Amino acid sequence: MEQQLSDDVGASDMRAVLVDSSSEEKSFRERLSTGHVVGLAMADVSPTMAVFLLSGAVFVSGGTLAAGVNILMMGVVVLIAMCLGELASMYPSAGGMYTLVRETLPAPFSWVTKFNYLLQGVIIPASIGIGIAQFLRDLYPTLPIPDAAIACMSIALAAFIAMTAVEVGAWLTGIMVFVELTVLGIVTVAGFTHAHQPIGELILHPVMLNAASNGTVAVGMVAIFASLAPAFNIINGYDAALGFAEELHGGRKNIGKAVVWSAIIASITIIVPLVAAMVAAPDLVAFLKAPSPVLYAVESAMGPWAKYVVDIGVTVALFNAALSLMMYFGRGLYATGRDGAWPQAINRRLASLNKHSVPAWATLALAVPACVLSFFSYLDWLVNFGGTMIAAVYFCIGLAAFWARISQPNVDRPFKMALWPLPPLVVIGFTGFALYSQGMQYLAGELVVIVVGLLCWQLSKKW
Incomplete structure (x- = not known):
């Protein structure tokens, strides 16, 4: 018991300097149930976005291997979640994965880890804002507002x-997750009731496009190997549960x-409709050639009105993800200020909570650059680079889970x-291989992030 008290005090020394825990306005309150936190994490996962948008990269690199590789990813995801769960029960903090490694x-x-983690809190909301604009324009082609302006307004509304109060965000995300799951349920039923492809063949004997023969091989x-990295982007976001650890009642367990x-619910709600869409494809070659293979299969099964169902479902899913991300990463950035990671003036702002006991300044610090980033053309490269950053963070989590024991x-x-x-050995090996298999341009980008992180670590000794 003395050792435990010593560990807990040592971990919280800097927080005590920056935050007066006796003030209720300056500390989180335990207001969320386990169901609330799972709902917020599912909003971050955004199964509809994963099925209709993020799965496209795996279809390009591995064809119908998308089914098998995502089933494999489910096993890896659960092992990652086990590592996260144990570490988070030891050190429950709004800092999420950054705190666990720290x-x-x-x-x-x-x-x-901090830089790989926080950069996602700017890049991903920016890309989601652009996605919202594109799907809204698909629904209303005559919308007289530029896409970048729609993206900024979406990010601003999510940040607001x-x-x-955190209960408001949890309530809204819960409603939108229900809408998402309803859309995915329609897709799943339509797919399995209009089956054209044997499910066993898709999983056990995957094929991909052959450009030479205009067929499959x-x-x-x-x-x-090429499919592993993009698969990381599909079943991802379940770690958002960690960001609400200090607001969850019922104990650290x-x-x-x-x-x-x-992690389990995210995997099931993504894999089942994804397989259903593949089963419903009347022509595998046309399916794999389509700009959005899942949408092609859904339209084949449900008819032209499916386009509107999908557009509405994906728009809701994207905004839901933006809201959850702002809540999650805002708390992560708040924790870095509370831990004294930056110069004192910055720490004071980031570590403050508003009247709702929410880190407003930290949320704004992510929302503003996300709005700016949505105007730039290199956002696509940054989104693809996101898979590399995710793999790098999970690699560190695997090391942390192994070393902590x-x-x-x-x-x-x-x-x-x-x-x-x-679990930690599989996570280390799998994420290490995923990093190794990345393109040179993304590895170069990760090297830049590492160098900047190490430079700030040295500077922090003076701060």
Whole structure:
């Protein structure tokens, strides 16, 4: 018990300097249930966006391997969630994955994780804003507002809601997740009731386009390796449960349960409709050639009105994801200020909470650059680079989960991962290979992030 108290006090020394925990306005309040947190995480996952938009990259690189590789990813995702759940029950913090690495690995790893983590909080909302504009224009082609302006307004509205009481955000995201799941349910039923392809063949004998013959060819090892990195972008976002750890009531064990349940539900709600769409494809060649293969299959099964269902569903899903991301990453950036990561003047702003006990300044610090970024053409490259940053963060999480068992055996673990050391070893190996298989341009981008992180780590010694 003395060792545990010592560990807890040591981890919170800097927070105590920056935040007066005796003031209710300056600390989070436990107002969320496990269901609320899972709902917020599911909004971040955005299954509709994953099925209709993010899956396209896997169809390009691996054809119908998209079914098998996502089933494989489900196993990896659950193992990652086990690592996150144990670490989060040891160190429940709004800082999410950044805090877990900070508490278990040397400082350089913490800074590299921090930059990979926080950059996603700017890049992803910007890309989502552009996506909202594109789908709204598809619904209303004569809309007299530029896409960039629609994107900025969407980000601004999400940020505004994120700065209100957390229960409001949880309630709204819950409604929108229900709309998403309804749309995906329609897609799933339509797909399996209009089956054209045998499900076993799709999973066990995947094929991809053959440009030479204008037909299909069996998927080879090169395509399998190329499909791993984009698959990381599909089942992702369940870690958002960690950001609400300090607002979750019911004990530290519940945050471990929340992140594991989020990962399992996310995997099922993405994989099932994705397979249903593939089963419904009347022609595999036309399916794989389509700009949006899933949309092609849905329109074949449901008719032309499916386009409007999908447009509405994806627009709702995108805004829901933007709202959840603002709430999640805003809390992560708040935690960096509370931990004293930046110069004191910046820390004071980032570590402040508004009258709703929400980190308003930290949320604005992400929303403003996200709005600016939506005007630039290189956003597509940054979105693709997001898979590299995600893999880098999960690689550090695998290291943290493995090292914590060895270096911190006496720290209380209310939620304990099963099958140790298998989960962290698989996560380290899988994410390490995913990083290795990235294109050189994305590895170069990750090297820049690492260098900047290490430079700020050195500067922080003076701060």
